[in-house]
Each structure stands twice: as C-alpha cells, then as structure tokens.
Amino acid sequence: MAQKMTIKKVGIPKSLYYFFYPDLWKTFFETLEIEVILSESTSRKTIELASSVAESENCLPIKLFDAHILELIDKVDVLFVPRIISTIKKHCSCPKLSVLPDVARILAPGKVITFEINENKIKLISSLQKFAQELGFSNSIAKKAANRAVNATKKHTEEKEQSKKTEASFFIVSHPYNLYDDYITGPVIKKLKKMNISYEIIEFKKEKRKKDAIRWDTCGEMNDNLFQLDPEKCKGVIQISSFNCGCDSVMLETSRSVLKEKSIPFIVLIIDEHSALAGVDTRLEAFIDSVRWKNEQNCNS
Amino acid sequence: MNKIAIPNMGNYSIAFAAIADAMGATPWISPTTPEIVKLGYEVSPDSLCLPFKIFIGHFIKAAEEGVEYAVMVNGNGPCRLTYYRQLLQKILDERGLKMHIFGLGDTGIKPPIIKHYDPPFFKFWRGALWALQKMFLIDEIEKLAWKTRPREIKKGETSTVTNQCLLELEAAKTGIEISILKSKIFERFTAININTDKKVLKVALVGEASVLRDKYLNHSMEELLGGLGVEVVNYFLLGVELKNIFFPHLSGKHSKKHMLEIAKPYLQTKVGGHALDSIAHSIICGEDSYDGVIHLCPSGCMPEISIRPILRKVSSDYDLPVLECSFDEHTSHVGLVTRLEAYIDMLYDRRKKNGKEHNT
Incomplete structure (x- = not known):
C-alpha cells in the first residue's frame, strides 16, 4: 500500500511502447488516479541528446528512448517502462525491447516501475490487472483500470479504421514506433501530401495469426499486409526502416521477394539520427516518378 | 559423395568433424579466409551480422567444390x-547451388540430419x-x-605446441588414442620455458560465440593478448554450453541457473x-578480481548490443574495465591491435596505481 501513496506522477516516454498501444497507458494510469506526464514529441533536440548519450550501435528508436527517459527524469516520481517479450501469442518481440526496464533502471535508478507483457504466458488485460494490484490498488480498481485501458486501445483502432480512405495508391509500412513518431515519418507524409499522392498507412491489429515462419510480432504483421496487397490497386510500397534495425535486416529480403512476385515497386527509406530532409525528398520524388513512368509505359504498350 | 559442410568454430571444428565422421559423413571444414569472407558479403544483405556472412561464404565455397549438404545451428529465440x-537456403537456391542445410536444435529426438544419414x-x-x-x-x-603463453x-613456443597437440588430436581416431594424447599434453606444456616471476594481467573474453571462437574473425585475439603478457580466459566453452542446454537444472558456477541468479540485479x-x-x-570476473573484460x-548483433549499457553499469559497479569490440568484415587488424595495446597499457597502469597484486 505504501507505493500507492507515493506515486503521484508517472512519466511515459513518447517512444516505442507508447506507439505500440495507443491511448492504453494514459487511460490505465488516469483510472488509477495517477497523473500521467508524457515526454515531449521527438524533436531535433531529442535526437541530439540521444546521439550523445545512447549506445552508438543501437537503432534510432532505442536511442530516442534513452533521450525521452532523460527528459522525463526530473519531472516525475516514477517512470513506467514495461518489459515487452511478446505482444501476440506464439510470437516474440525484438530482444532490444525485452531489456528496456533494465536499461532504464541504469538511467534512472530506483525510479522505474515495470511489468511484463508476454502474451505467450498471460493476456495483456490480466497482466495489467496484476500490475495495478502490485502497485497497491484493490482488486476492483485494478480490474476497472485494465478493462478501460484495453478498451481505449480498441476504440482508437476502430476509429482509425473508420476514417480510412478507400482509394489509396501507395502503401507505407514500418514498425509502429517509426510510423507514429512525427519526426521520423512526418517528412515522408508531408512530401506525399505536397505531391498530391494518396497513401495508406499500415494498421497493427495484434490479432492472433496462423503460425507462420516469422516469429517477430510486428514484422509478421507487416509481412501479412504485404501479402494481401492487390497489384491492381497498389502502385508502390514505401518502407521506412531505421538504420541497424536487426529485424528489418532479415525481413527486408522477404518483403522484397514478396513484392517482386506481385511486381509492385518497393522503396526502403533508411533513417538514422543524421538523416537529411532533402535526401528523403529526392528519393521519394525519384521513386514516384519512376512508378509513374512504369504505369504510362504499361498503358501505351 | 557424402560430404557435409560445417561452419568454422575455431578449434572446436575438430570435435564437429569427429561427430560428422561418426554419422558416416565426410566433414568439409575450412579455416575462414579472405576469399570466404568476400564470397559471403557479396551475396548477403548489407546489415546482417558477420556470422551470417561467414556462414554463407563457407557454404558457397563448399557447394562450388561439390559438397551437397551443410549443417548449422537452428536458433529458436x-x-x-x-x-x-531459411535465408541461407534461399540464397543458395537463387544462385543455383545444390546444397541442403540441416538445422540443429528443437527438431525432436531424431533430427532430420540423423534421419538422413541414419548411422548404426x-x-x-x-x-x-x-x-x-x-x-x-x-x-x-x-x-x-x-596460462603458458x-x-x-x-615467443611463439606455446602456439607451436598447441598447434602440434591439436593436429595430433585431429588425427586421433579412437578413444584409446585420445586418452594417450591426453596423458602427454600436460608434460608438453610444462616443458615450455616460462618466466615464473612475471606478473601477468588476467583478462576475460565474453560475448558472441562465433566471434569468440573463429580465430580469423577475432584476429587471433587470444594470441595477440598472450603476446602482450595477458592471461586470457575465453568464456565460450562448448562443454559448459552443452551442459547448460541439456541439463539446465544443474548448479555450478557457470550453470544457467547460477548465471540467471547473479545477473538478476542487472x-x-x-x-x-x-x-x-x-x-x-x-560479474563473475568482477568477483574474481580479473583485470579486465573484453566484450x-x-x-549490430541484436542481443549483445542491447545489453551494452548494462555491461557498462557492471563495469563501473565492479571497478572492472570493459573494452567493447564490434567486428565486421571491414575491421582492420592494425586498428584492433592499437586498441588492445592501449587497453592493456591502461590495465598495467591501473595495477601500479592501485598496488593491486594478482592473487594467482
């Protein structure tokens, strides 16, 4: 019970798991009457801080995580960092996500609260409830918070589904933490809008899937989406990948061969902390031009 | 043709060759060479890790020489x-090379490789x-x-003796021959003239298995450090590894159980x-007052990179200098030697400053 009295403000970095489960953490802690403080959205400043403090061989999203944690430290009582082992049953997450609380504990000793997300063993809703009880809340409050939190994510996904545009020519895929971080994907979307091109962004449903060869959760889902693409409608696929991303280094080969079979043009934009805006612009323009030429040629012949 | 290609695992290749022999296959093992590295990185995706590039290099070389089978470890994590x-198989198929790769691990009591050869x-x-x-x-x-180097x-006497012993071990065909060799080994090493008064540093090598073991990939780090007056302990010991895989509940200093326990605070x-x-x-090295650890x-190795910040914390808590070395196909030998020399100099200075005498 002692914990309940002390936690007034919980800090959640706006990176990685924040984007995995939209709205979930905020609803969860607010139901428990704990004030949630989010770190500020990624900016040039965050990136500079990240590249000066983080392990140099990590990928950009993990580096950004360190910077977001450092930004929050002094503003909050505790930091919330879950241990993500698996977000879909019979799958696993990137190993870098499973050590997050241990790494965060080094940056902010004694300030980290954590629980394990492992759908292989226990459902998210039950583990959330258990986590709330560990924080010192009664059974009923814990249950209420867990239910509300999971429903909030569901609602978020449904709303997104409804607002989806039907006619889209380009498909954007990436991990959720790249996709929903405005600083990373923003320039690409801005450019597409400027060129008046319709696009669709991948949705992560986290549904149970058939047991397939790909055990990484988000990669598997991305791959499934690519399999379902219709070559008639989809003119091209843009994948945003962070430099040195371990999962992507394997999966890009698979994506490439899937799309080659469907003969859908495919571009990979690799981003890191040194990414230049002009470079992204040029590459996108060239890609879209070449797609256009290809279509014109097809029409003529 | 009953040849099977086995990726290089340093000196352990001798043991792997023996087990292939027992299955009735002729092992194809080659030391990693610049040619193999080149073959490897030409066909592999850019950002994959070094072991992948080396594996495919070995397999392509073997396939070009007419070897039809290969074996490698199957991960499950x-x-x-x-x-x-799967990826290696795909690359081989795309290049029109006829080679089947067997995976080891998590395939039941009778893995496909045993089914294929079906030895008595x-x-x-x-x-x-x-x-x-x-x-x-x-x-x-x-x-x-x-210990001796x-x-x-x-200079170089230990390496000569070691190579001689390994060559004889490779040639040994029966249990009796191995036992005879075993009885001779200790004598051979004690016959080497050593300076017993010399105060040597003790440094451990930890990290990823294939880089720890393939002498080409780690630029013969054990020999390099030995030459600089450092007693090395390479922490990838296959015996310990097998024990941890097949008997995970055993206790002991290097058992999985004990390791999980001591690593828990971190x-x-x-x-x-x-x-x-x-x-x-x-952590074990810190407790045993080693002079340093080289990781x-x-x-880009996913698990090892993700624990590096934690390794730094262990380093500062145990007052144990940790040198981090990442390897890829472009790693320069001279650059590595310079780093090692600077690191070892620093360790000597530290010892002088602390007045710390090694207990061995």
Whole structure:
C-alpha cells in the first residue's frame, strides 16, 4: 500500500511502447488516479541528446528512448517502462525491447516501475490487472483500470479504421514506433501530401495469426499486409526502416521477394539520427516518378 | 559423395568433424579466409551480422567444390539466427547451388540430419562419445595455452605446441588414442620455458560465440593478448554450453541457473543469444578480481548490443574495465591491435596505481 501513496506522477516516454498501444497507458494510469506526464514529441533536440548519450550501435528508436527517459527524469516520481517479450501469442518481440526496464533502471535508478507483457504466458488485460494490484490498488480498481485501458486501445483502432480512405495508391509500412513518431515519418507524409499522392498507412491489429515462419510480432504483421496487397490497386510500397534495425535486416529480403512476385515497386527509406530532409525528398520524388513512368509505359504498350 | 559442410568454430571444428565422421559423413571444414569472407558479403544483405556472412561464404565455397549438404545451428529465440537457415537456403537456391542445410536444435529426438544419414546406433554413439572426449581435451589444451603463453620466454613456443597437440588430436581416431594424447599434453606444456616471476594481467573474453571462437574473425585475439603478457580466459566453452542446454537444472558456477541468479540485479530476462551469459560472466570476473573484460560481438548483433549499457553499469559497479569490440568484415587488424595495446597499457597502469597484486 505504501507505493500507492507515493506515486503521484508517472512519466511515459513518447517512444516505442507508447506507439505500440495507443491511448492504453494514459487511460490505465488516469483510472488509477495517477497523473500521467508524457515526454515531449521527438524533436531535433531529442535526437541530439540521444546521439550523445545512447549506445552508438543501437537503432534510432532505442536511442530516442534513452533521450525521452532523460527528459522525463526530473519531472516525475516514477517512470513506467514495461518489459515487452511478446505482444501476440506464439510470437516474440525484438530482444532490444525485452531489456528496456533494465536499461532504464541504469538511467534512472530506483525510479522505474515495470511489468511484463508476454502474451505467450498471460493476456495483456490480466497482466495489467496484476500490475495495478502490485502497485497497491484493490482488486476492483485494478480490474476497472485494465478493462478501460484495453478498451481505449480498441476504440482508437476502430476509429482509425473508420476514417480510412478507400482509394489509396501507395502503401507505407514500418514498425509502429517509426510510423507514429512525427519526426521520423512526418517528412515522408508531408512530401506525399505536397505531391498530391494518396497513401495508406499500415494498421497493427495484434490479432492472433496462423503460425507462420516469422516469429517477430510486428514484422509478421507487416509481412501479412504485404501479402494481401492487390497489384491492381497498389502502385508502390514505401518502407521506412531505421538504420541497424536487426529485424528489418532479415525481413527486408522477404518483403522484397514478396513484392517482386506481385511486381509492385518497393522503396526502403533508411533513417538514422543524421538523416537529411532533402535526401528523403529526392528519393521519394525519384521513386514516384519512376512508378509513374512504369504505369504510362504499361498503358501505351 | 557424402560430404557435409560445417561452419568454422575455431578449434572446436575438430570435435564437429569427429561427430560428422561418426554419422558416416565426410566433414568439409575450412579455416575462414579472405576469399570466404568476400564470397559471403557479396551475396548477403548489407546489415546482417558477420556470422551470417561467414556462414554463407563457407557454404558457397563448399557447394562450388561439390559438397551437397551443410549443417548449422537452428536458433529458436528473438535473435536473428532463427531465420538464418531459411535465408541461407534461399540464397543458395537463387544462385543455383545444390546444397541442403540441416538445422540443429528443437527438431525432436531424431533430427532430420540423423534421419538422413541414419548411422548404426552403436557406431554413432561410440563416435559421439569420442567427439565429446575430443571437445573436452580441446578445452584443456586451450586452458594450458592461455596460462603458458604470457609467461613463455621464447615467443611463439606455446602456439607451436598447441598447434602440434591439436593436429595430433585431429588425427586421433579412437578413444584409446585420445586418452594417450591426453596423458602427454600436460608434460608438453610444462616443458615450455616460462618466466615464473612475471606478473601477468588476467583478462576475460565474453560475448558472441562465433566471434569468440573463429580465430580469423577475432584476429587471433587470444594470441595477440598472450603476446602482450595477458592471461586470457575465453568464456565460450562448448562443454559448459552443452551442459547448460541439456541439463539446465544443474548448479555450478557457470550453470544457467547460477548465471540467471547473479545477473538478476542487472538483467531480469534471458534476452536471447549469449547476452545473459555476457553479463553474468562479467560479474563473475568482477568477483574474481580479473583485470579486465573484453566484450566481442559482431557489429549490430541484436542481443549483445542491447545489453551494452548494462555491461557498462557492471563495469563501473565492479571497478572492472570493459573494452567493447564490434567486428565486421571491414575491421582492420592494425586498428584492433592499437586498441588492445592501449587497453592493456591502461590495465598495467591501473595495477601500479592501485598496488593491486594478482592473487594467482
């Protein structure tokens, strides 16, 4: 019970798991009457801080995580960092996500609260409830918070589904933490809008899937989406990948061969902390031009 | 043609060759060469890790020489290794090379490779036992070499003796021959002239298995350090590894159980690969007052990179200098030697400053 009295403000970095489960953490802690403080959205400043403090061989999203944690430290009582082992049953997450609380504990000793997300063993809703009880809340409050939190994510996904545009020519895929971080994907979307091109962004449903060869959760889902693409409608696929991303280094080969079979043009934009805006612009323009030429040629012949 | 290609695992290749023999196959093992590295990185995706590039290099070379089968470890965790067999197979197929890769691990009691060769029961188990015997002897030879090399008076003598022993071990065909060799080894190493008064540093090598073991990939780090007057301990010991895989509940200093326990204040999950082992071994080194730890991993290795911040914390808590070395196909030998020399100089200075005498 002692914990309940002390936690007034919980800090959640706006990176990685924040984007995995939209709205979930905020609803969860607010139901428990704990004030949630989010770190500020990624900016040039965050990136500079990240590249000066983080392990140099990590990928950009993990580096950004360190910077977001450092930004929050002094503003909050505790930091919330879950241990993500698996977000879909019979799958696993990137190993870098499973050590997050241990790494965060080094940056902010004694300030980290954590629980394990492992759908292989226990459902998210039950583990959330258990986590709330560990924080010192009664059974009923814990249950209420867990239910509300999971429903909030569901609602978020449904709303997104409804607002989806039907006619889209380009498909954007990436991990959720790249996709929903405005600083990373923003320039690409801005450019597409400027060129008046319709696009669709991948949705992560986290549904149970058939047991397939790909055990990484988000990669598997991305791959499934690519399999379902219709070559008639989809003119091209843009994948945003962070430099040195371990999962992507394997999966890009698979994506490439899937799309080659469907003969859908495919571009990979690799981003890191040194990414230049002009470079992204040029590459996108060239890609879209070449797609256009290809279509014109097809029409003529 | 009943040849089977086995990726290079340093001196352990001798034991792997023996087990292939027991299955009735002729092993194809080659030391890693610049040619193999080139073959490897030409066909592999850019950002994959070094072991992948080396594996495919070996397999392509073997396939070009007419070898039709290959074997490698099948991962079953979040590490990229899980997909390597499929990806390697795909690359081989695309290049029109006829080679089938067998995966080891998590394929039931009778893995496909055994099904394929179907060796006679008695012959196989006898051969496997000899292979185990060889493996433990390799460990013994290496341990003696690590101890002797920094103290030798005539430079290079230890390496000569070690290579001679390994050559004889490779040639040994039966259990009796191995036992005879075993009885001779200790004498051979004690015959080397050593400077018993020399104060040597003690440094451990931890990290990813194939970089720790393939002497080409780590630029013969054991020999390099030995030459600089450092007693090396390489923490990837296959015997310990097998024990941890097949008997996970055994206790002991290097057992999985004990490692999980001591690493708990720093790392509460297994991560994958040898990441937990790296942390646990570093802690053990800190407790045993080693002079330093060198962490070796392929550049971009998912599990090992993710635990690096934790390794730094262990380093500062135990007052244990940790040198981090990432390897890829472009790693320069001179650059590595300079880093090692600077690191070792620093360790000597530290010892002088602390007045700390080594207890061995």
